[in-house]
Amino acid sequence: MSILAGCGIQDPSSKPQAVQGQLELGDYQLEQDGPLELNGEWSFYWKQLLTPDQLNGSEPASPETLISLPGSWNGLETGEGPASGTGFGTYHLRVHLQDQAPQLGIKLPYIRTAYRLWVDGKEVAFSGKVGDSPDTAQSQYTLHRIEVNPTGPWLDLVIQVSNFDHRLGGIWNPIILGTSDQINTMNRNKVGLELLVIGSLLAIWLHHVGLFVLRRKEKGSLYFGMFCFFIGVHAAFTGEGAIYCFFPKFNWLTATRIEYTCLYLAVPTVLLFVYTLFPLEVNRKFIRWVQLIAALFTLSTLVVPAPWFTYGPLGFDVLTLAGCVYLVVGLGRALLRGREGALYAVAGFGAYVTTVSLDVLYYNQLAPVGDLSFYGLLGCVFMTGFILSSKQTKASMAVETLSRQLRELNIGLEAKIRERTAELERINSSLEKMNEDLARMETSRRHLLSNISHDLGTPMTLIQGYVEALIDGVVSQSEQQHKYLKLIHTRITGLNRLIADLFQLSKLEARQLQFDIHPMSVEEFARHFNERYELEVTGAGLRFATETHVLQSKENLQGIVHMDVNRIDQVLTNIIYNAVKHTPEGGLIQLQIIVDRHSLVVQVQDSGSGIDPEDLPYIFDRFYKKDKSRNTSGGGSGLGLAIAKEIIDYHGGRIWAQSRMGQGACLAFMLPLELPTADRLRPGSSA
DSSP, X not given: OGGGTTSSOOOTTTSOOBBTTEEEOTTOXXXXXXOEEOOEEEEEEETOOOOHHHHXXXXXXXXXXXXXXXEEOTXXXXXXXXXXXXXXXXXXXEEEOOSSOOOEEEEOXXXXXXXXXXXXXXXXXXXXXXXXXXXXXXXXXXXXXXXXXXXXXXXXXXXXXXXXXXXXXXXXXXXXXXXXXXXXXXXXXXXXXXXXXXXXXXXXXXXXXXXXXXXTTOHHHHHHHHHHHHHHHHHHTSTTTTHHHHOTTOOHHHHXXXXXXXXXXXXXXXXXXXXXXXXXXXXXXXXXXXXXXXXXXXXHHHHSOTTGGGGHHHHHHHHHHHHHHHHHHHHHHHHHTTXXXXXXXXXXXXXXXXXXXXXXXXXXXXXXXXXXXXXXXXXXXXHHHHHHHHHHHHHHHHHHXXXXXXXXXXXXXXXXXXXXXXXXXXXXXXXXXXXXXXXXXXXXXXXXXXXXXXXXXXXXXXXXXXXXXXXXTSXXXXXXXXXXXXXXXXXXXXXXXXXHHHHHHHHHHTTOSOOOXXXXXXXXXXXXXXXXXXXXXXXXXXXXXXXXXXXXXXXXXXXXXXXXXXXXXXXXXXXXXXXXXXXXXXXXXXXXXXEOSSEEEEEEEEOSSOOOTTTGGGTTSTTOOSSXXXXXXXXXXXXXXXXXXXXXXHTTOEEEEEEOTTSOEEEEEEEEOBOOHHHHHXXXXXX
């Protein structure tokens, strides 16, 4: 418990107290009972800087005044009236030790603002420069642990103190006497604790400022980090003065200005942090007023000379207490309203506000206990860190939940997208088919109108001429009239055939003609069509021959063709009649059926004059004839091969022509072939 020495009130009944400048240890054993604070009545000589020789000489200094330590000399009644904070004086105390005192140690507190110490007439420590005026005095703070070897039953302590740079003067922290080991242990523990707290605060500052740099919206992290920074720096210059462990000659005036500045800036910063946690419970206008006042106090600290700027904390302490009260009220409202983290905030800030309030009262000589803010700060920082960690944890959990939900949603969306895509593809395919059908219908309509207007024009003109000749009496003989009427009948029959072909072709192009599709084997196909045209071709004075060629395997004859027999017959009829028309008497027409594993090919080869290479690419176009006037007097409509092409296209096949002039022509078409199921399943077979 030596760490806490000096932080509480000593019980006069349990520990010796100085009386009229002397302290009797009596039965108090330093080794067993622990260090002793040299509190009580010290002899004091106001505005006199006396040495041990002068105090213990034949002519003692006078007048002598008793002063109670720890405590400042402000307001002490002297012969010149109440003492002010600035001035100088000498403290004197005689300590009666046991007969055999161990090696002792003395721990000197923060004495403002310069001192000299004699023990048993020997000067053992000093800090700054003691003087009787601001020009001769120099303020400084130095950590001192004095080892003492008593030479007798009495320990004589003389301390000269001067202060011209601070509003409070004197020794207002306890001087501690103990064994050398006790004092060293106490000092190490206190300084170590302060360094631990300061290091932790600065580490928290770096951590939260780093969080703010990574995410600028997290202003709460910035305010909390800056609050820890200000409190940490302030702590380095107070208490045990840890900063002086590293910089023993640190300028006292600069150190005091830094200490006060950090104090002034910490209050609005912590209010801003609480505002980020509970914006509905803390008024922003109040914080702005606190910021303005803190800025004025900070400015005065930096520009006003000593000791006047040291009076600033007196006024700012009022603002600090008001801010603490307002903070507690705001946190209480947050707790009552069930805000997240309000309970931990009330516990942490309540502990810190309580300890800060005690420190304020202690440093203004209004409370007997102080230097507790470190412990309150540790509790506050712990609770605040817990709040921030809790928020970050919940945010991380929310992110994980959202990520999981997003993944599930993405999976569902992917399935929906695939489903919708397939649906859209089906719709798109349907629309494309409809567009193709509409385009074919529109093309068929235009072709039909164009062909009707063109190819009906000449026959109608001829019929009109024949009729007018009959009406005008140009043809008067009955034999001639009969001949004209027969010509008219022939033209009308040709027109009917042309119109029928046009409508059939238009329906084929628009896919509006019904097909009666049935499966037929290759053997049935060959047998049916070999017998179908033989009599008609030979009747025209031509020779007719049929051949069937099976490639790869004879089993291909079992292949199946899905087709409309009547439509395929129409195709072959058009091709064969066209061959008959262009083959001279006695010529040869061959029907060849070629079968492989994937298709059935039908070829019609004639020995006629052949097709001009210029005309070969266009023979499947409607109304195409060598005669560009498309005169139908030759007996054909010019639509047969165009109709044949549409029928083959509908069956999923293709049609083509090959020819050389003088060597006949070959017109052929291909239909898809489907092998029997057993053949497809046989090892080594391919469909």
